[in-house]
Amino acid sequence: MAISAEPTVVLSHLHHTDGSATFSQDGYTVIGAVNGPIEVSRRDELPEEAVVEVTVRPAAGVGGTRERHLESILQATLRQVIFIHNFPRRLIQITLQVTSTPDNDSVGSKIVQASVNLPILPSLLQTSVLTLLSASIPLAMTLTSILLAVTPDGILRSPTIKEIQGANSVHVLAFSSHGELLVAESDGIFTMDVWDDVHTVARRICCVETSANDSMQEDGLEEKAGGIMTFVKSVLQEKVNQDLNWKK
Amino acid sequence: MPRELGPSLNERQFFLQALKEEVRIDSRGFGDFRAIQLDFGDEYGVSDVRIGKTRVLTNITAEVTTPFPDRPFDGPFTITTSLSAMASPSFSGPPSETEVLLARLLEKTLRRSGALDTESLCLIAGRAVFSIRADVHVLSHDGNLTDAACLGVVAALRHFRRGDSEVKGEDVKVFTMAEREGVALSLLHYPLCVTFSFYEGEVVLVDATLSEEQMREGSCTIGMNKHGEVCQIAKLGGAPVDAVILLSCSNLALRHVERMSKVMEERLLEDAKRRYKGGIKAEPSSENARVP
Numbered sequence: 354m355a356i357s358a359e360p361t362v363v364l365s366h367l368h369h370t371d372g373s374a375t376f377s378q379d380g381y382t383v384i385g386a387v388n389g390p391i392e393v394s395r396r397d398e399l400p401e402e403a404v405v406e407v408t409v410r411p412a413a414g415v416g417g418t419r420e421r422h423l424e425s426i427l428q429a430t431l432r433q434v435i436f437i438h439n440f441p442r443r444l445i446q447i448t449l450q451v452t453s454t455p456d457n458d459s460v461g462s463k464i465v466q467a468s469v470n471l472p473i474l475p476s477l478l479q480t481s482v483l484t485l486l487s488a489s490i491p492l493a494m495t496l497t498s499i500l501l502a503v504t505p506d507g508i509l510r511s512p513t514i515k516e517i518q519g520a521n522s523v524h525v526l527a528f529s530s531h532g533e534l535l536v537a538e539s540d541g542i543f544t545m546d547v548w549d550d551v552h553t554v555a556r557r558i559c560c561v562e563t564s565a566n567d568s569m570q571e572d573g574l575e576e577k578a579g580g581i582m583t584f585v586k587s588v589l590q591e592k593v594n595q596d597l598n599w600k601k
Numbered sequence: 602m603p604r605e606l607g608p609s610l611n612e613r614q615f616f617l618q619a620l621k622e623e624v625r626i627d628s629r630g631f632g633d634f635r636a637i638q639l640d641f642g643d644e645y646g647v648s649d650v651r652i653g654k655t656r657v658l659t660n661i662t663a664e665v666t667t668p669f670p671d672r673p674f675d676g677p678f679t680i681t682t683s684l685s686a687m688a689s690p691s692f693s694g695p696p697s698e699t700e701v702l703l704a705r706l707l708e709k710t711l712r713r714s715g716a717l718d719t720e721s722l723c724l725i726a727g728r729a730v731f732s733i734r735a736d737v738h739v740l741s742h743d744g745n746l747t748d749a750a751c752l753g754v755v756a757a758l759r760h761f762r763r764g765d766s767e768v769k770g771e772d773v774k775v776f777t778m779a780e781r782e783g784v785a786l787s788l789l790h791y792p793l794c795v796t797f798s799f800y801e802g803e804v805v806l807v808d809a810t811l812s813e814e815q816m817r818e819g820s821c822t823i824g825m826n827k828h829g830e831v832c833q834i835a836k837l838g839g840a841p842v843d844a845v846i847l848l849s850c851s852n853l854a855l856r857h858v859e860r861m862s863k864v865m866e867e868r869l870l871e872d873a874k875r876r877y878k879g880g881i882k883a884e885p886s887s888e889n890a891r892v893p
Contacts, residue, residue: 365840366739367741368654369689384740386687392603398801408693414735450738452658453642 360479360584363597364592365485365530372488377498379511380455381476386483389445403440403512405431407447412454419470428475430527430536434482437492445490447481472517473501474525477537479581486589496535497559497581498527501551503543510553515585521548526555530582605691607815610695616816620804627810632853634808637861639756645783646761650753652808654743656681659753660736660759665775668723668730676722676730676748680707680737680754680875688742697744706735706747706835710792710824711754714832720786724766729773731763733786744810747822756865758786790826793861795822795854799842804852807857823854827862 360378367373370386379384391577393404407427409420427449450475475498479552482495502520508517515524522541529535535557538546559581608616616626625631635653646661659672668675684692685841692700711717722731735757737750762783798809798817801843804814814820819839824832831851836842 367656367687368743369741370687373687382686386685386740388686388690391690406693408685410683410738412660413734415681446686446693447683447692450658450685450687450740452660452738453644453647 355601360581362483362588364483364588369466370393370488372484372486374487375484376476376478376480376483377453378476379472380453381451382453383473383476383480384450384452385480386448387445387448387481387484387488387490389447389488389490393442393444393445397444398442402437403415403435403443403445405435405437405445406447407431407448407481410448411449412451412559415431419425421479423470423474426536426538427481430496431485433535434496434529435485436493439491447484449477449480451477471523471525471538472500473511473516473537473557474498474538475527476549478527479585483585483588487592490497494529495585496529497585498525498528498536499558499581500525503541503547503551508551510554510558524548524551524555526552526559528556528559532556532560537584554600563572572592602742603690607691608812612812613816616813617801618799625806626813629808630861632807633803634857634860635810637752637864639752639864641756641760641868641872646757648753648760649702649756650749651746652749652755653751653791653810654741655745655749656739656741657746657749657753658738658740659750659757660738661757662733662734662736663761663763664734665724665729665773666732667728669884670727673727674723674730675689675719677732678712678717678719678735679732680704680735681709682707682737682750684739684742684834688739692742702837703746703750705738705787706794706822706824706833707750709749709833709835710794714790714824716788716790716792717758718787718789724768724773725771728771733758733761733763739813744812744814745796745808747796748794748808749890751792751824752865754860755791755793756869758788759791759865759869761786790828790830791865792824792832793858794824795857797850797853799840799846802840803843803846805846807853819860821850825851825854825858827855827859829855834887835893 363375365373366375367386367425370388372387373385375384405428407424409423410416411420431560478498479495485492500511501524502509503522503595504516504520512520522539522543525536525538527536561580619626638651640649641647648659650657678784682700684700686693726729734753737754739746763783763784764777765781766773766775797820798806798813799819807822819842821836825833
């Protein structure tokens with residue numbers, strides 16, 4: 354099956370949760386659900402801020418250390434994003450269910466449980482933010498994130514599994530809507546100069562809002578970039594329009 | 602972790618009064634299912650079942666493992682169910698009763714009725730077998746999880762293709778999908794579940810929603826295939842039910858199982874058509890097209 358790089362999203366489609374979103378990008382599909390603010394168990398409760406609980410569930414098999422690692426990154430990031438001081442002694446519970454990962458026809462049919470963690474992280478981050486937005490939980494900012502692979506040919510955006518295997522290093526960067534760096538996870542061998550280049554490219558993709566005309570003129574990376582920020586904003590605009598439909 | 606909220610006293614009275622007047626809250630007939638929607642993923646062995654607002658996602662995976670020493674010819678077939686906070690916030694924490702019962706019922710219906718021919722998964726006796734794993738993810742819970750999950754697992758099993766394999770002496774080679782077309786699993790029959798909810802001794806509802814489930818006095822799950830062969834009947838506690846009612850239930854179950862089988866059949870056919878590329882396979886033919 355052809356994998357489309359274009360991200361797609363469905364918002365608020367599960368009825369029993371406060372907010373939900375299905376996000377797919379580069380062959381990854383993640384369903385997110387958030388409940389909150391709800392009651393927290395006595396043991397975990399924080400007196401002055403909300404507890405953010407993130408659960409990542411793989412499509413097949415049970416979660417292991419890889420999922421726990423991803424959860425810890427997500428939890429630390431989302432604590433910066435959510436206004437946790439607004440909800441002392443409360444719980445914001447985020448469940449992320451991975452439903453499909455890019456299949457690789459040329460490798461064996463062993464259960465692939467994200468052998469490298471990082472490629473799925475941008476989808477998880479993006480899903481969790483869209484889920485929180487769908488639940489209308491007060492956020493200090495939104496975030497956009499990107500996976501970049503540094504190969505001998507240069508910096509690649511949304512690399513395939515093969516390209517990741519052949520890459521010198523893989524980087525996941527996330528930026529807040531104010532343009533600040535929120536997450537920087539790297540895997541592989543690279544120098545500081547390379548990282549600086551990666552940072553520049555990632556910032557351009559994540560933060561710059563491109564209108565349709567701009568992206569036509571640019572080449573290379575920007576061609577399919579179109580600004581992730583623009584995507585998030587257009588999704589939200591659509592949702593707000595739909596929600597306010599009754600007023601018209 | 603919050604407790605699942607049940608219906609209030611007013612809701613309960615309203616619902617029971619409505620039942621007496623032979624009306625269901627969502628205006629369905631007592632023996633009617635909600636709309637069933639069955640979709641398949643891009644990968645093989647992924648099914649997405651929606652019955653009303655209930656949504657269950659099933660994922661089948663296969664792996665080559667060594668069999669259990671006491672069953673050297675059988676490939677292990679496991680079904681795992683996961684009710685996460687996604688279905689309801691009350692499901693976080695240790696497995697709830699709902700989850701255990703769901704897993705147990707699926708096990709009884711599918712595994713113990715011998716739906717999957719586990720001996721066909723054997724590659725080398727005692728050395729290498731395919732192990733099949735079904736992961737059932739409940740995405741949204743609005744009642745009748747058992748029927749949805751059972752339909753999901755059976756549909757996913759029928760949709761799944763494992764890698765083709767070749768045994769040369771002691772060596773096993775499993776081909777990838779790019780090298781060879783996958784092989785469908787050998788299923789002996791397709792059992793499906795229909796759950797009945799009992800109220801006030803004689804009212805029987807099919808496909809109860811979550812609030813209807815919370816108010817029922819008892820329930821009974823019948824697993825059968827479309828030939829009318831009953832695989833299991835589970836009546837776990839609850840109010841006693843007349844034997845005649847149970848008999849009429851099993852007749853009704855057959856009607857629903859036949860209908861669900863038809864939906865499954867149609868959707869599988871549509872999916873197969875969508876996947877069929879035709880061209881590439883047909884091309885390397887040496888036959889002369891002009892000769893009739």
